[in-house]
Amino acid sequence: MEAVLQSMNLKEKILLALKEVKDPEISSVSILDLGMVEEVQEIEGSVIIKALPTFAGCPALHIIERDIKKAVSKVEDVKEVKVDFVFSPTWTTDRITEEGKSQLKEFGIAPPPANHVMGEPWSIDCPYCGSSYVTMENIFGPTACRSILYCKSCKNPFEAMKPVADMN
């Protein structure tokens, strides 16, 4: 690991550190895998991270900002860290990586469908048993980004991440 770290440039080390920053409301998934990091700028140890909020009213944003600063400050040669939340481009669920999707499942959350078109039907598989014999109980859930469902096959309630696609 030491040798690998030494061969990395500073930007790669920062990205590695960001991999450890988790969504406080879905602690199995990093913000990198959620597609929340748009850009990392680094000039002589000054780092600016451009991050995309998932939902505008998400109360976790302040915590995420704090955690990014904490994690990136620990990287050798980083002098200061600034986090800018930007709205362009718009965060969409297509930005979630394959790894992110499997981590969501581990947390009991069905990942959003790929290439979703807003307004079109949305097929969801149970994250526990994989069945598609499920019912939507509530499109709104315990956090802004989640819906509540019920699996008729394994009789478990579960959540799904709401698909968000660019509508423009």
Add this chain to the structure above:
Amino acid sequence: MNNKTTNDPEKSALIELIYQLGDDDFILAYRGSEWLGLAPHIEEDVAFSSISQDMMGHATMYYHLLEALGEGEADELAHLRNPEAFRNAILLEKVNGSGTYLDKPDYDWAFAVVRNYFYAVHKQVRLESLRLSSYGPLADAARKIITEQYYHLMHWELWFKQLVTSTEEAKKRMFSAVETVWKDFGGVLTLGPSYSEMVKAGFIEDENLMKKRWLNRIEKMFQETGVPLQGEPLIESGNGRKREHTQDLADALATLSEVYATNPASGW
């Protein structure tokens, strides 16, 4: 896309517009939050509070745009302004019903559904115009908000449709709420005194055009569901865009700012 705000009347029209957008979402989100624990069933409690949280997030986005335009800090814009400095439409500040959420709340669900459904349709129309705004940061904000608003509109449309086609009692209550909301919905549809500067600068489209789009959508829904057509929406209780407000707004602001105002310097 450009971010020009060169001359002063143009800049003040932009600021005026963003206050309207922010204050509309802010106060209606607050009214929504008062329903927490009182909605018709638990799933609706989850949904309505989630929608209110999203809307409060939208207000925050607009207040941050104002902060960038030199209007002061976003938190202070939300918590420390006097009622006379608010530009929200009066319809959106009106109480949910008699009582307060702590003391004998007798809230009107038909009023909540109609007010939120009409507002969500207008918000959609407004955002579709704003996403092409000549002011880049506002266009970016609109593109973001529209992805969330999509779910809100779907939610209120479903409630509206189901209740106006339900029992006689439901129809009676819903028709009466439609009449009440109609009397002040004109206040939501107007862009206020600096409207021509807003439109000239390309920040947003003509209010009459947007009103027409809103009416078309609402009247189509009325025809589908048998709700009587209402004619021209009115502004009976006063024009919030001209900073006219009722005691309801003053009371709401006093409650929602109570904690913040005790010590604005602390972090929450």
